Amino acid sequence: MNEAPAVQRPGLRERKKARTRAAIREHALRLFREQGYDATTVDQIAEAADVSPSTFFRYFPTKEDVVLLDEFDILAVGAFEAQSADLSPVAAFRAAARSAFGSLGADELARLRETAELTLTVPEIRARAMDEFARTIGVIAEAAARRSGRDPNDFAVRNVAGAIVGVIMAATMPWSDWAEEAAGSDMLDRIDAALAHLEAGLPL
Amino acid sequence: MNEAPAVQRPGLRERKKARTRAAIREHALRLFREQGYDATTVDQIAEAADVSPSTFFRYFPTKEDVVLLDEFDILAVGAFEAQSADLSPVAAFRAAARSAFGSLGADELARLRETAELTLTVPEIRARAMDEFARTIGVIAEAAARRSGRDPNDFAVRNVAGAIVGVIMAATMPWSDWAEEAAGSDMLDRIDAALAHLEAGLPL
DNA sequence: AGCTAATTGACAGTCACTGTCATAAACGTC
DNA sequence: GACGTTTATGACAGTGACTGTCAATTAGCT
Numbered sequence: 001m002n003e004a005p006a007v008q009r010p011g012l013r014e015r016k017k018a019r020t021r022a023a024i025r026e027h028a029l030r031l032f033r034e035q036g037y038d039a040t041t042v043d044q045i046a047e048a049a050d051v052s053p054s055t056f057f058r059y060f061p062t063k064e065d066v067v068l069l070d071e072f073d074i075l076a077v078g079a080f081e082a083q084s085a086d087l088s089p090v091a092a093f094r095a096a097a098r099s100a101f102g103s104l105g106a107d108e109l110a111r112l113r114e115t116a117e118l119t120l121t122v123p124e125i126r127a128r129a130m131d132e133f134a135r136t137i138g139v140i141a142e143a144a145a146r147r148s149g150r151d152p153n154d155f156a157v158r159n160v161a162g163a164i165v166g167v168i169m170a171a172t173m174p175w176s177d178w179a180e181e182a183a184g185s186d187m188l189d190r191i192d193a194a195l196a197h198l199e200a201g202l203p204l
Numbered sequence: 205m206n207e208a209p210a211v212q213r214p215g216l217r218e219r220k221k222a223r224t225r226a227a228i229r230e231h232a233l234r235l236f237r238e239q240g241y242d243a244t245t246v247d248q249i250a251e252a253a254d255v256s257p258s259t260f261f262r263y264f265p266t267k268e269d270v271v272l273l274d275e276f277d278i279l280a281v282g283a284f285e286a287q288s289a290d291l292s293p294v295a296a297f298r299a300a301a302r303s304a305f306g307s308l309g310a311d312e313l314a315r316l317r318e319t320a321e322l323t324l325t326v327p328e329i330r331a332r333a334m335d336e337f338a339r340t341i342g343v344i345a346e347a348a349a350r351r352s353g354r355d356p357n358d359f360a361v362r363n364v365a366g367a368i369v370g371v372i373m374a375a376t377m378p379w380s381d382w383a384e385e386a387a388g389s390d391m392l393d394r395i396d397a398a399l400a401h402l403e404a405g406l407p408l
Numbered sequence: 409a410g411c412t413a414a415t416t417g418a419c420a421g422t423c424a425c426t427g428t429c430a431t432a433a434a435c436g437t438c
Numbered sequence: 439g440a441c442g443t444t445t446a447t448g449a450c451a452g453t454g455a456c457t458g459t460c461a462a463t464t465a466g467c468t
Contacts, residue, residue, distance in 0.1 A: 088408075089406075123335065127331040127332050127335040130337065130338065133373075134330070134373060137370075137373065137377065141374075155375075155394075156406070156407070156408055158374045159371050159374050159406065162373050162374020162375070163367045163371050163374075165370050165373070165374075166366040166368065166371065167366045167370065169338060169369070169370065170341055170362045170367075171359075194359075194366070197359075202367060204292075204293060
């Protein structure tokens with residue numbers, strides 16, 4: 001499937017694909033913003049993006065996946081493994097998160113916030129995002145295992161990863177009246193504070 | 205599985221309702237076991253339980269909700285608040301979980317395991333369960349706040365709750381080759397070990 | 409027995425999602 | 439430029455979860 005093309009080729013086909021994908025996502029997010037998630041049908045998105053409904057599902061397996069395109073954990077994991085080995089896993093992850101967030105451009109940050117908003121708001125997407133969180137535990141555990149030279153299936157390693165994801169969940173989830181307060185403070189700052197708190201041993 | 209049996213009124217109507225509900229859930233779980241979750245349609249469940257498909261949705265808003273009937277966290281929260289106040293939140297929750305699990309009968313434990321199995325196996329249900337986990341964070345946070353006399357919206361309180369849920373997730377989620385090993389060891393023991401590890405400060 | 413409110417079933421409809429098949433565009437090759 | 443191959447696409451039909459409405463039955467109360 002690869003190898004054949006020259007080392008560097010934008011590829012006309014892939015450029016069209018990327019453009020189609022971007023168009024679908026863009027119009028979808030716009031429609032979600034304008035009419036709400038549930039009120040927007042896949043057919044509407046397809047029509048707005050000027051593709052057939054079939055094509056929509058070729059680019060995104062489900063309607064929710066238009067929103068759930070994190071790719072961010074990969075970024076974080078890379079930074080995670082780059083941290084010095086004498087840091088505790090939680091401290092290393094915290095530093096990695098700061099670094100990864102810092103490397104994002106303003107537009108990427110904006111999109112991240114918009115998708116995060118939808119992720120936390122729409123129950124359907126939120127549920128799926130949790131599943132992604134579970135997957136993220138595995139990714140973090142693997143990285144932590146590589147960093148410490150332990151087995152990726154080691155119970156303690158997975159437990160640390162679970163705790164990390166857990167406090168991130170707690171820091172990003174909207175709560176009753178907390179929601180407005182959360183909108184004020186910065187999500188990334190809250191994540192950092194949560195990791196710091198975990199790092200300190202969760203003192204009350 | 206005793207509702208409010210004889211406060212003053214069993215209520216013939218409510219007894220029928222409870223029986224219908226139980227019949228639907230029972231047949232649904234059996235069919236899931238026999239044919240798998242996806243291969244089982246709501247119509248099949250309805251027919252097996254001898255009700256109309258409409259009635260199914262009157263008892264369970266979604267197909268997934270047949271499985272997702274935890275009610276357990278309520279039990280745990282009760283035990284949680286009963287723990288002595290000098291224990292750390294994590295230690296108190298751990299003791300509460302042990303106590304709550306211990307109070308379950310053999311049949312309740314069996315159903316708990318069966319639903320847990322489905323919850324961890326079927327992606328659709330697993331995602332929803334994660335949403336339940338998020339809700340559980342809130343419940344635990346409220347209980348912890350009451351126990352320590354703090355604000356339920358306190359950041360640290362919520363963070364502790366998040367960490368607890370996180371390690372429970374890590375301990376119960378099936379991973380690649382871990383799955384078989386997990387099937388061997390006891391889920392409740394793993395949860396207890398995870399809480400102990402968190403209580404000890406997540407040493408690697 | 410008679411009245412009221414709840415429970416139910418039948419029915420039609422929406423929408424996410426899947427599969428198949430034919431067309432057309434893009435790629436590599438001569 | 440003509441050729442086969444691969445790939446993206448659209449039209450279409452179908453499944454199944456879920457929603458709404460309406461009429462018939464049934465429990466509950468007087």
